[in-house]
Amino acid sequence: xxxxxxxxxxxxxxxxxxxxxxxxxxxxxxxxxxxxxxxxxxxxxxxxxxxxxxxxxxxxxxxxxxxxxxxxxxxxxxxxxxxxxxxxxxxxxxxxxxxxxxxxxxxxxxxxxxxxxxxxxxxxxxxxxxxxxxxxxxxxxxxxxxxxxxxxxxxxxxxxxxxxxxxxxxxxxxxxxxxxxxxxxxxxxxxxxxxxxxxxxxxxxxxxxxxxxxxxxxxxxxxxxxxxxxxxxxxxxxxxxxxxxxx
Numbered sequence: 001x002x003x004x005x006x007x008x009x010x011x012x013x014x015x016x017x018x019x020x021x022x023x024x025x026x027x028x029x030x031x032x033x034x035x036x037x038x039x040x041x042x043x044x045x046x047x048x049x050x051x052x053x054x055x056x057x058x059x060x061x062x063x064x065x066x067x068x069x070x071x072x073x074x075x076x077x078x079x080x081x082x083x084x085x086x087x088x089x090x091x092x093x094x095x096x097x098x099x100x101x102x103x104x105x106x107x108x109x110x111x112x113x114x115x116x117x118x119x120x121x122x123x124x125x126x127x128x129x130x131x132x133x134x135x136x137x138x139x140x141x142x143x144x145x146x147x148x149x150x151x152x153x154x155x156x157x158x159x160x161x162x163x164x165x166x167x168x169x170x171x172x173x174x175x176x177x178x179x180x181x182x183x184x185x186x187x188x189x190x191x192x193x194x195x196x197x198x199x200x201x202x203x204x205x206x207x208x209x210x211x212x213x214x215x216x217x218x219x220x221x222x223x224x225x226x227x228x229x230x231x232x233x234x235x236x237x238x239x240x241x242x243x244x245x246x247x
Contacts, residue, residue, distance in 0.1 A: 020155055021067060021162040024172050024200040025087075028054040030079035033196065036113050040103060043111040044078040054197040054230060055083050059090040061229040062164065070161035071096055073154065075168065077103045083197065084166040100150040103168050104143045107136025129184040141184045147174035155204075169194050172224075175202065179219045192224060199226040 028051030032039035039045065047055065062069065073096045074084035080103070081095065088095045109117040118125060121133050129140040138146075147170075154163060165171070172194045176182060179202060194200070201223040207216040228235035 018160045020159055020204040022151070022155065022175075022202040023062075023065075023069070023162065023164040024175055024202070025058070025083065025164060025166045026169055026172055026194050026196055026198050027077075027079040027083040027166060028052065028058075029196040032079070036115065038106050038109045038112055038114060038117060039077075039079075040106045040110045041077050046078040047082045051079070051196060052082070055086050057229040058083070058197045059086045061235060062087055063090045065162075067162045069164050070158055072164045072166070073098060073101055074166040075101050075103045075171070077168070080166045080168065084164075087164065087166070098150070098154065100146070100153055101165065101167070102146070102150075104170050105136075105138040107132065107134050107138075109134035109137055124188075126185075126187040129187065140187070143170060144174050144177050144184055147171060148178045151175065151178050172198075172200050175200060179221070194225050195227045195230070197227055197230065198224075200224050201226065 028047045030039070030047050030051055031037075031045040034048060037043075069091055072084055072088040072091065072093060074080045076097055084095045117134055125133055125140070129144075132139050132142075154165065173187075173191060176192065177184070177186065201221070203220050203222050204217055205220055206212075207218050210216040
């Protein structure tokens with residue numbers, strides 16, 4: 001644990017127990033990842049055998065997470081549910097769903113390959129965040145708005161707690177747009193890698209140097225694409241980087 005900056009008082013440092021933490025988790029490796037297929041709620045075939053092994057290691061890791069996880073949420077897509085269920089079982093709690101928590105809506109693109117759909121779209125999707133990629137699909141802007149509403153709602157529901165949300169690559173990227181207030185078109189400039197079962201950890205804290213009575217808070221990105229459980233048994237048994245996340 002690091003010491004507070006010079007000039008900071010104990011009154012300006014919020015106890016860890018009262019901080020809200022959001023663990024965003026990308027699902028394990030799915031069949032659609034292997035085939036390059038667009039798979040939504042109706043067509044997802046779930047995880048591969050390696051995806052299930054990834055999830056086993058993830059669940060073992062989160063069982064040792066330094067803060068108590070109060071709830072495990074999942075989108076209704078099979079690959080997300082097959083990731084969330086072993087995690088929730090390890091923590092001895094049910095998987096929760098919420099109408100606001102979902103994967104992207106792909107419309108007529110569902111079940112087809114990304115290559116086919118993008119070829120028919122006729123342009124670089126990142127250049128057109130306001131346009132659906134296929135009939136019946138939603139735009140990237142629409143999914144960003146939906147994810148922002150979901151995060152705002154679940155955070156308000158679990159103030160001062162740690163929650164896990166199992167979603168998709170898009171969920172993780174949308175969290176960057178939400179917390180950093182990025183423009184929808186930012187994907188043309190930069191994006192981020194997020195491996196299967198990679199962790200994104202957002203923690204709420206008080207804004208440094210602000211008057212305590214103002215209770216000004218901000219979100220800190222503590223980890224992104226943290227998948228050390230896939231490469232280190234020590235991380236699984238003794239949650240390496242996450243154990244150092246307490247302020």
